[in-house]
Amino acid sequence: MPAPLDVVVIGGGQAGLAAGYHLRRLGLDFAVLDAQPTPGGAWQHTWDSLHLFSPAAYSSLPGRLMPPQPGETYPDAAHVVAYLTDYEQRYELPVHRPVRVAGVHRDGELLHVETDSGSWRARAVISATGTWSRPFVPAVPGRTKFRGVQLHTVEYRSPVDLAGQTVIVVGGGNSGAQIAADLVPAAALTWVTPREPRYLADDIDGRALFDHATARRRALDEGRTDSGGVASLGDIVAVPPVREARDAGLLKAQPMFDRVTATGVAWADGTTAEADAIIWCTGFRPGLSHLAPLGLRGPRGHIPTTGTRALGEPRLHLLGYGDWTGPASATLIGVGRPAREAARQIADLLR
Structure with missing residues (x-):
């Protein structure tokens, strides 16, 4: 079994790559495990006509602006896949694929990550598997x-x-x-x-949504009235x-x-x-089955967190599942800030 790492990141989509960027900047030893055979996360599997809500410059991961797509104000999914592929290569992120994680277990001072291609041990884990793998269909009669x-x-x-x-x-x-x-x-x-x-009003795009979600988080942190977030707009x-x-x-x-x-x-x-x-078109649930051995599940299938850190396991951070793991953290532009905070908290923990 290989020597323990500082961090294992589970998921190589946009959230996992943002986490990897900040972990590298902090000098931590980490690996990213991605179930997909190729880069691009869930963007590889969308419908053909899907475009982003925001221009390229406002749809970027930390450290590198997404280049504009010629002839398009709002880039399409293929452009996003190309950007994520380039991002992963540019920062030489240690992504291992295809690796499917079966379960995360406590192992004394370490966390044991069991996969279909062997075991990994780490002092901390970031789960960034998103929701695309868990489509939800309501139980409608008939x-x-x-x-x-x-x-x-x-x-x-x-x-x-x-x-x-x-x-x-x-x-x-x-x-x-x-x-x-x-x-x-x-x-x-x-x-x-x-x-x-x-x-929503016709002039609202992803830039305004991110600003609104961030303002709501700041208001809640300061004890002010909840504005209702993006959902209040439409x-x-x-x-x-x-x-x-x-x-x-x-x-x-x-x-x-x-x-x-x-x-x-x-x-x-x-x-x-x-x-x-x-x-x-009835939504998704967070893909968290690999964390079941830790016994952390709370209401609505969520794991209770403070920021991105799991309340019941301080060595575990959850990233990119929605506002409960950071304002707008399920978006390209929004995931950078909670990824940075998760990496910093892990670095502090490991010290």
Whole structure:
């Protein structure tokens, strides 16, 4: 078994790379374990038309600005993958892949990281596995009886795959709105949302969202009134394709149905809708199964933290899962600050 490291980072996407950048700057001995066979994290697996909410300069990891994409104000996913690949190489981050972590265990003064390709020991662990690996689909009555195709956001790629079909898109967040707008020209669309869609003002993009999330965190830290964060502004960023479809009257949401039938969906008032396919844009849960041996799970599947540090295990930090692990920490621009704080706290602990 190799000698213990200072830190093992689990996950080689944007959060893991940001952590690696700061760990390197502090001179710590670390390894990044990534389950993916190639660089780019979850950005490798998005639908074809996905673009960032922000210009490249406002979508950067610490230390290196994302270069602009020629001809695009908001870079696409392929541009992000290229940027993350370059970032990893530029800073010579020690990423090992594909390595899938099975479990993290306490081992005296060390943490033991069990993987499908051997064991690692470390004095601290940063978990940065994100949520993409744990798509959530609600337990709607009749869902298993549907005879058509059911996809989650993670499985949708292109309107070409559903051209000419009748499609129901479920979800009132960004993914639901963007995929619905993507399908409008190609399919007979029904868009279903749990509540009336709430669009953010058209001039708001990722820059404003990050500033708002950061201001909320500062207010909470100072004991001031909770502003409600990004959720208080709305649920849907009006990126150009969504805005165009909305303004053309092509994105008209229906209320959530009560059950799924063999051939579609049905509402309580007897209304029905037929469908060849249902796309569930219903969110994700944090991918934390590898931390189960530590016995730290709290409400809603989260591990209680102070900042990024797990309350029940000071050698463990969680990074990039959402606001509960740092304001806007699930975004490219937002993950840098909590990554820096996690690295600093680990360095202090190891001293």
